[in-house]
Amino acid sequence: MTLPSVRAPGLTDAEVAQRVAEGKSNDVPERSTRSVAQIIRANVFTRINAILGVLLLIVMTTGSVINGMFGLLIIANSIIGMVQEIRAKQTLDKLAIVGQAKPMVRRQSGSVTLPPHEVVLDDIIELGPGDQVVVDGEVVEDENLEVDESLLTGEADPIAKDVGDEVMSGSFVVSGAGAYRATKVGSEAYAAKLAADASKFTLVKSELRNGINKILRFITYLLVPAGLLTIYTQLFTTHVGWRESVLRMVGALVPMVPEGLVLMTSIAFAVGVVRLGQRQCLVQELPAIEGLARVDVVCADKTGTLTDAGMRVSDVVEVGETGRGESLADALASLAAADARPNASMQALAATFHATPGWIATATAPFKSATKWSGVSYRDHGNWVIGAPDVLLDPGSDAARQAERIGARGLRVLLLGVGSVPVDHPEAPGQITPAALVVLEQKVRPDAHETLNYFAAQNVSVKVISGDNAVSVGAVAEKLGLGGEAMDARELPREPENLAEALDSFTSFGRVRPDQKRAIVHALQSRGHTVAMTGDGVNDVLALKDADIGVAMGAGSPASRAVAQIVLLDNRFATLPHVVGEGRRVIGNIERVANLFLTKTVYSVLLALLVGIECLIAVPIGRDPLLYPFQPIHVTIAAWFTIGIPAFVLSLAPNTERAYPGFVRRVLTSAVPFGLVVGTATFASYLVAYQGRHASWQEQDQASTAALITLLVAALWVLAVVARPYRWWRVALVLASGLAYVVIFSLPVAREKFLLDTSDLTTTSIALGIGVVAAATIEAVWWIRARVLGVRPRVWSSDQSR
Structure with a gap:
């Protein structure tokens, strides 16, 4: 399904002002930190201060002022406690504003990103992969929209949403795009409780x-x-x-x-x-500081954590004939242009192939972590798909072996090919005719090696779990000194006990699905480990939520930031040792x-x-x-x-x-x-x-x-x-x-x-x-x-x- 040609109109400025005046805005406390007055009361009127105060009054009745010096403890305890908590509050509140997930709200004056509390009833809110639903609403547009509601209902599988379906605040978009109209805002929406719980001091x-x-x-x-x-x-x-x-x-x-x-x-x-705030680290739950001190296993995503989030196209290698006259550049440019919410790979394609030929799309299939491919069917130009070579190709084919050789150098490889059926067909992508291997280069973060050495010296083991090809993941792990062969997660056992044994034997894992990331966290915990999970994408959300400590990157998806206890606003993995x-x-x-x-x-x-x-x-x-x-x-x-x-x-x-x-x-x-x-x-x-x-x-x-x-x-x-x-x-x-x-x-x-x-x-x-x-x-x-x-x-x- 494609987005309708006539989009749902947004509210006018006058309509927004009217709803604000009527109290129909999403005006909930942005953070649940105590006010300055509450901090002062809490630090002055304590049980210990009351006990010492009574004893001080008793001593004063004897006339011995020197023996009342312990009363200075009341003043010292109160002042020191107030100053430190107020400083912490100011730091948290400032960082929360910086790290806040801002929805894209469509209004007649244009689409703008707004803080959640500025959303009003009947606003049209646009959605893309990784976006969190900030208020309850009804879908008005969808393009293969799938929403994960597992954090609310426990339902493990993503749910497809069509026009007219309800979306719940606190859920997040797994794939596709769309828009919804806000039907419940403020304290009526589940998001109010979720936001308060997630950022409580x-x-x-x-x-x-x-x-x-x-x-x-x-x-x-x-x-x-x-x-x-x-x-x-x-x-x-x-x-x-x-x-x-x-x-x-x-x-x-x-x-x-x-x-x-x-x-x-x-x-x-x-x-x-x-101190962590000075390093652009937002602590959304204070016990996370102590939890990370106990961590003995860190599960790190490769892309965006060990490597830079950005990519660039380093090469396009032709591997076959499609039987059509389309150029590879036109196909890649069209695929990049058709993606309304491109991920890092598609952004790299768009930066290199920006001269679009004007092909008309008839069907789209967004990228999903579970399938590892996306595609677009074009009128008169075929069904083009791009995704993981080891998923789309026969492992014994020449193109698959060539992709593996390139991936062994630590490069990301995507297959561009033509499918035999439209991309929205139930059996899509069908039989794939390979056209080219698109080689993307990611740079290993310059501080990643030092950070991993720190964890090794502290007897904290690191597991690299990535959705990329296992060979490519292994090559990056080798560069970082982790060594060992990476295991293809498609070969991982499902039984928790057997999975835990496999985790003891391997350090790096490729082609890991979101549900497997969650299972890996559970398996490690079953062996008595305290697990920290780092990630930035929508596919990391469930694992971040279930890990003992979830660490999200500031540039990551709003959903990943919402469920993590710690957000690295500077996107630096090297901040973790300081935490x-x-x-x-x-x-x-x-x-x-x-x-x-x-x-x-x-x-x-x-x-x-x-x-x-x-x-x-x-x-x-x-x-x-x-x-x-x-x-x-x-x-x-x-x-x-x-x-x-x-x-x-x-x-x-x-x-x-x-x-x-x-x-x-x-x-x-x-x-x-x-x-x-x-x-x-x-x-x-x-x-x-x-x-x-x-x-x-x-x-x-x-x-x-x-x-x-x-x-x-x-x-x-x-x-x-x-x-x-x-x-x-x-x-x-x-x-x-x-x-x-x-x-x-x-x-x-x-x-x-x-x-x-x-x-x-x-x-x-x-x-x-x-x-x-x-x-x-x-x-x-x-x-x-x-x-x-x-x-x-x-x-x-x-x-x-x-």
């Missing part, structure tokens, strides 16, 4: 976030009993006055709250979005940060429990109950350089270590024993130094200082262990943190303001000794844990360049 549904939530639940279980016990014992058993009791109670409760864990996680994700690097930075650094915060919570809870239990035992037997060792100012300065500042630096620093599953187990097996050691050592040091509740203020400050010294030595060694494997800057970070405390304890003004007293050298020396023993125990735990988990412990990084 979200931190959910990721292993990292789920792991953080599990850790927070674990912390909650610890906080409730420890908090209640602390409140009771410090307020009702110590009898030292309400001000001192309140300060000790708050000093116990504040470090239990993991005030920076969620913040650091959010910052790491947001900074990742900004992988950001994912590894986020996961690896958040794991370190989580270790620090959870260790603090564990030792704080343990210390509170030990003090509380001692109080419960002491009261019945008439012994003085213990005061909690620290006032709020003590735990505040303890957190500055053992957790707060180092965690911020570690969360944003480079990190190329590969991510592995088991985030929660690794964090708990580190933080819990570390926290137990720190808490036990701190309690022991306090017991040694404690002089009873009737001791002088100086003696009480000396006991608190001794406990703090032990805690700092042990906590600094936890930082030293968590920072491994060392690079020069990590060593500098640990040394600077330790030096900061030396300065604090050395300055008289700091000792006075922070209620520190090191004048009792015996007590101070014992505290240092217990701290050193605790550090040695933490070191031993680190080595034992590595052996138990079967992990090779690494003290120094092999790469000291960063």
